[in-house]
Amino acid sequence: MNIKIQEIYPNCHMINRTVEVGGLTKSQLIHKIRKKSILINKLGETLFEDDKFTTSDSKYTLQTVELAVQDLGFLEGGTVSQIFRKANQLGLKLCPLELAPYLRLAYLDQPEGNLNRHRQHKAPYGSITVASQILTEDHDFPKGFYLRRIDGALWLRGYVCDDMHIWEPDDHFIFVKQ
Template identity: 65%
Template sequence: MSIENQKIYPKCQTITRSVEVGGLTKSQLIMKLQENSILLNEYGELLLANEKFTTSDTKYSLETVELTVSNLGFFFGATTAQIFKRASELGLGLCPPELGPYLRLEYLDQPEGNFGSSMQHQAPSGSITIASEVLTEDEDFPKGFYLRRINGELWLRGYRADHLHVWNPGDHFIFCQTN
């Protein structure tokens, strides 16, 4: 397919979800993840433990949009800053960090990712990255969450990516609808 035929948001295929967020304390949210056998990597644990990761006392609903980097017009990949800027120009917003655990708890039928095909410093096959503000500018601290299913097990994982990292055109992101 030629680049001219590629569809750009909003004229592309997306997955929309309505996600209920909030109403639990941080410790209740962590307990709920454990009760549902959601696995965390070290970066995911660091994000949840950080004092800047907060949860809302009040329940609220978010409308999310899942799309690929190429759906934003980046057919050869783009940096996080480029992706977030284009999404904003197209009327999509960043998600609150607490969306990650709540979406993981609601999205239990995520298709299996291919465990063997991941390359280092690239988003794993089948993963979905939550587009959110970073909690800290510290280069060594995780930048956000991504969802993945590996060998039937659901994961809420944190990731690190510096400002030079280029995401692949097929990498999936979730944004919040702003209107």
């Protein structure tokens, strides 16, 4: 009998990226996103418009890691607070909110999401959620951004969820390496 042991970060499959962040105002960032024909949903626009979403005047570089929820040890899925707490215990940090638009601009070859497998009230197949500090406990206010490619179009999308939402084991998150 051959039983495979679940590998947990850092001993698992992961995607590492280096992303340059900062140096643009919010309006300059939006202009650059639109120039690349990247689409933003209404929740993403709400995040951009909020005063709590700030951008850095100075450029800086972040090392990121993309992992599935199961790579953090959640074989049955987990809530945002469970996922973020476990990532922190494993030496990963939450991303600054401004990382998501810069990551979207840098990651232009994201594979197409699977349109044939729709999941209501779940992260879409092929999406990558950028793990960032939640700005407010208001359940109707966007919690952060995720990246997605649908019908060839690149998206930077905001999302909402409550504290009880269970993320699937195969949902992907991006964290900052410490």
